[in-house]
Amino acid sequence: MKARWIGTGATAVLVTVAVLTDCGEGRAIFDVDVYRFLKSGADTVHYTIPIVGTASDSNPPIKVGLLGGFGKSVVDTVTITGGANLVNTTGSGNVTFRLFIAADSAGTYSGTPVLTASGAVNGPGTTAIGAAATLIGDSLFNNQTLWFGVQARVTATTPPVTGKVQVTVLRLRVVMKPKLL
Amino acid sequence: MRSTLVGCWVVVLLVGAAEPARAQFSFDARRAGMGGVSLTRDGTLRRYNPAYRAVPDHRGGGRAKLTIPIPLGLLQALKDSAAFDVHASYFNAFELVNKVLNPPLYLEVKKAPIPSNDVTFTVGRNALVVDLGKAQQLVPTDEIGFGNSSRFLDLGIGLHGLHVGVLAFLQEDVGFTLGDTLRNFLRNADSARVRTRYFVNVDGKGQGGFAPTLSYAGRLAGGAPDADDGFYVGGALHYYFGVGYGRGTGTGGFRTGDTLFAGSNPVTPNVDALVYTSNAIGKQFGHGVGGDVGFAYVAGPFELGVGANDIGATLTWKDTQVRRLFYDTTSSSIKDSIVLNHVESKTKLPVSYVANVAYRMGQGITLGADIVNNGRGTAEHVGAEVRFGPLAVRGGVARDTRKKVEFGTGGGLRFGPFGLDVGFWTHSNSLSNTRGVTMGTSLSIY
Numbered sequence: 001m002k003a004r005w006i007g008t009g010a011t012a013v014l015v016t017v018a019v020l021t022d023c024g025e026g027r028a029i030f031d032v033d034v035y036r037f038l039k040s041g042a043d044t045v046h047y048t049i050p051i052v053g054t055a056s057d058s059n060p061p062i063k064v065g066l067l068g069g070f071g072k073s074v075v076d077t078v079t080i081t082g083g084a085n086l087v088n089t090t091g092s093g094n095v096t097f098r099l100f101i102a103a104d105s106a107g108t109y110s111g112t113p114v115l116t117a118s119g120a121v122n123g124p125g126t127t128a129i130g131a132a133a134t135l136i137g138d139s140l141f142n143n144q145t146l147w148f149g150v151q152a153r154v155t156a157t158t159p160p161v162t163g164k165v166q167v168t169v170l171r172l173r174v175v176m177k178p179k180l181l
Numbered sequence: 182m183r184s185t186l187v188g189c190w191v192v193v194l195l196v197g198a199a200e201p202a203r204a205q206f207s208f209d210a211r212r213a214g215m216g217g218v219s220l221t222r223d224g225t226l227r228r229y230n231p232a233y234r235a236v237p238d239h240r241g242g243g244r245a246k247l248t249i250p251i252p253l254g255l256l257q258a259l260k261d262s263a264a265f266d267v268h269a270s271y272f273n274a275f276e277l278v279n280k281v282l283n284p285p286l287y288l289e290v291k292k293a294p295i296p297s298n299d300v301t302f303t304v305g306r307n308a309l310v311v312d313l314g315k316a317q318q319l320v321p322t323d324e325i326g327f328g329n330s331s332r333f334l335d336l337g338i339g340l341h342g343l344h345v346g347v348l349a350f351l352q353e354d355v356g357f358t359l360g361d362t363l364r365n366f367l368r369n370a371d372s373a374r375v376r377t378r379y380f381v382n383v384d385g386k387g388q389g390g391f392a393p394t395l396s397y398a399g400r401l402a403g404g405a406p407d408a409d410d411g412f413y414v415g416g417a418l419h420y421y422f423g424v425g426y427g428r429g430t431g432t433g434g435f436r437t438g439d440t441l442f443a444g445s446n447p448v449t450p451n452v453d454a455l456v457y458t459s460n461a462i463g464k465q466f467g468h469g470v471g472g473d474v475g476f477a478y479v480a481g482p483f484e485l486g487v488g489a490n491d492i493g494a495t496l497t498w499k500d501t502q503v504r505r506l507f508y509d510t511t512s513s514s515i516k517d518s519i520v521l522n523h524v525e526s527k528t529k530l531p532v533s534y535v536a537n538v539a540y541r542m543g544q545g546i547t548l549g550a551d552i553v554n555n556g557r558g559t560a561e562h563v564g565a566e567v568r569f570g571p572l573a574v575r576g577g578v579a580r581d582t583r584k585k586v587e588f589g590t591g592g593g594l595r596f597g598p599f600g601l602d603v604g605f606w607t608h609s610n611s612l613s614n615t616r617g618v619t620m621g622t623s624l625s626i627y
Contacts, residue, residue, distance in 0.1 A: 066442075
């Protein structure tokens, strides 16, 4: 192997500091397969609505670790793509798959959902639903850790409505101008 | 896995892809215009070839008493200094790095394009792929490193070619080599894997001291006493006293856990190195003997020289301590333990050499070439100068220590004792695979 040399050690230190500062004029794009995190047990929400009306069921939020050090970066766009199967067993009504994202576990379901997709169910059967949403400049995605919660919101017209929402795809694409210092 | 870790590795790699600024850097625009070759008997020749201490300056050969660089690049850098505000939205670190690797003394007339592509991080529960795009090409596959070897002091007295004195020396070098897993991760966008070690091999050394020296340089045969012609030889014997040295060799990196992003401890630092140091710095010297030899042959318009430094320079350190540094996963800290103490170890100073040839053809045409190895790689330069009265036109080509071909061209005007020169040369000092072009300007007093 042939060595390549630069002038001084100080150069290397400066270079290290400088390049850690950002990645040039390009953007940093995070393509996160959230579904892989949910598959550890949170990709399915069971629902049981015994009477006419609307109710929600949800799973405990799942922590998704991202790369750290981008807290000062400027978030450009965030695109969330989700899909699920509504596997209905009994009853009819309308089932809405709702995705929540928060910086902490306790507050995951207290905000507004970042993604919703709904479909009608009528008796036993499977209905595929999906949706995509784009957020602009949301600093929530500067966090190294995010909590994802999946909720099933069911409006029962012919109770009891029972079944489950089974997430099939959930991806997050965050585009940011990196700024590490 | 943390971005800072990724960033550190990326940076170390990108640094290695950069050519030493020092290798191409010269205060003399004439030299720059000839691809780095020097047609005068300047300090480089006398540093590496002891015979040149006896060769007088070429009469009318154009060696300036003083060369003053005209720092047009500094003005440019000052004008652009706002771009180096790290907190500004338009800050570009690559620009700053390139300024460090390619000091802005001279004007950069063509900047090497910097990587500006997007970097994509694909994250899954047990997956992390970093796609650096075109910047992947800058991730080196070979060892990368930096270092320097210098004689920063040389004092003594001379009489009839004999010279008795003492010189002070300092040498340091550090080399990094990527482990296969880390290289694939960065260069080939290979996914990070669980329970896998990502590491860099590190080997660094620094030593310094002083050396009483007895040297001789003289003309053994040749022409008239007032002529340059002749066969010159030079040699120096050094007895090295090493004041201190340290060396470290080992690996540093991290090991991924059972899951990359969902576990409580996704990565564990991994450090395992041996550190050698001389005990009682300044009291127990390292000892060694080495020498310089060289010759120069001047015959009318033809000139040839070969010289080498620090031949056989091996220092023996009688009292060395060897310590082991390793990351202890139990206490989550780096442990330091003495492995060996008061043992003997040896270090070497790198052999450096120069070989040069020049031919003054008449009609103001001079050709020259040299091969220089300063102990950290060889560079070759070939250049020519053509003079038309006060006007000089120059050109040259070089192969730098990265084996990249560089080009130079330039010209100058001389009015009596003053000369104004300009030289353009290509360089590969930037974080880029494309050459940049720098324009050097200098004022010489003859």
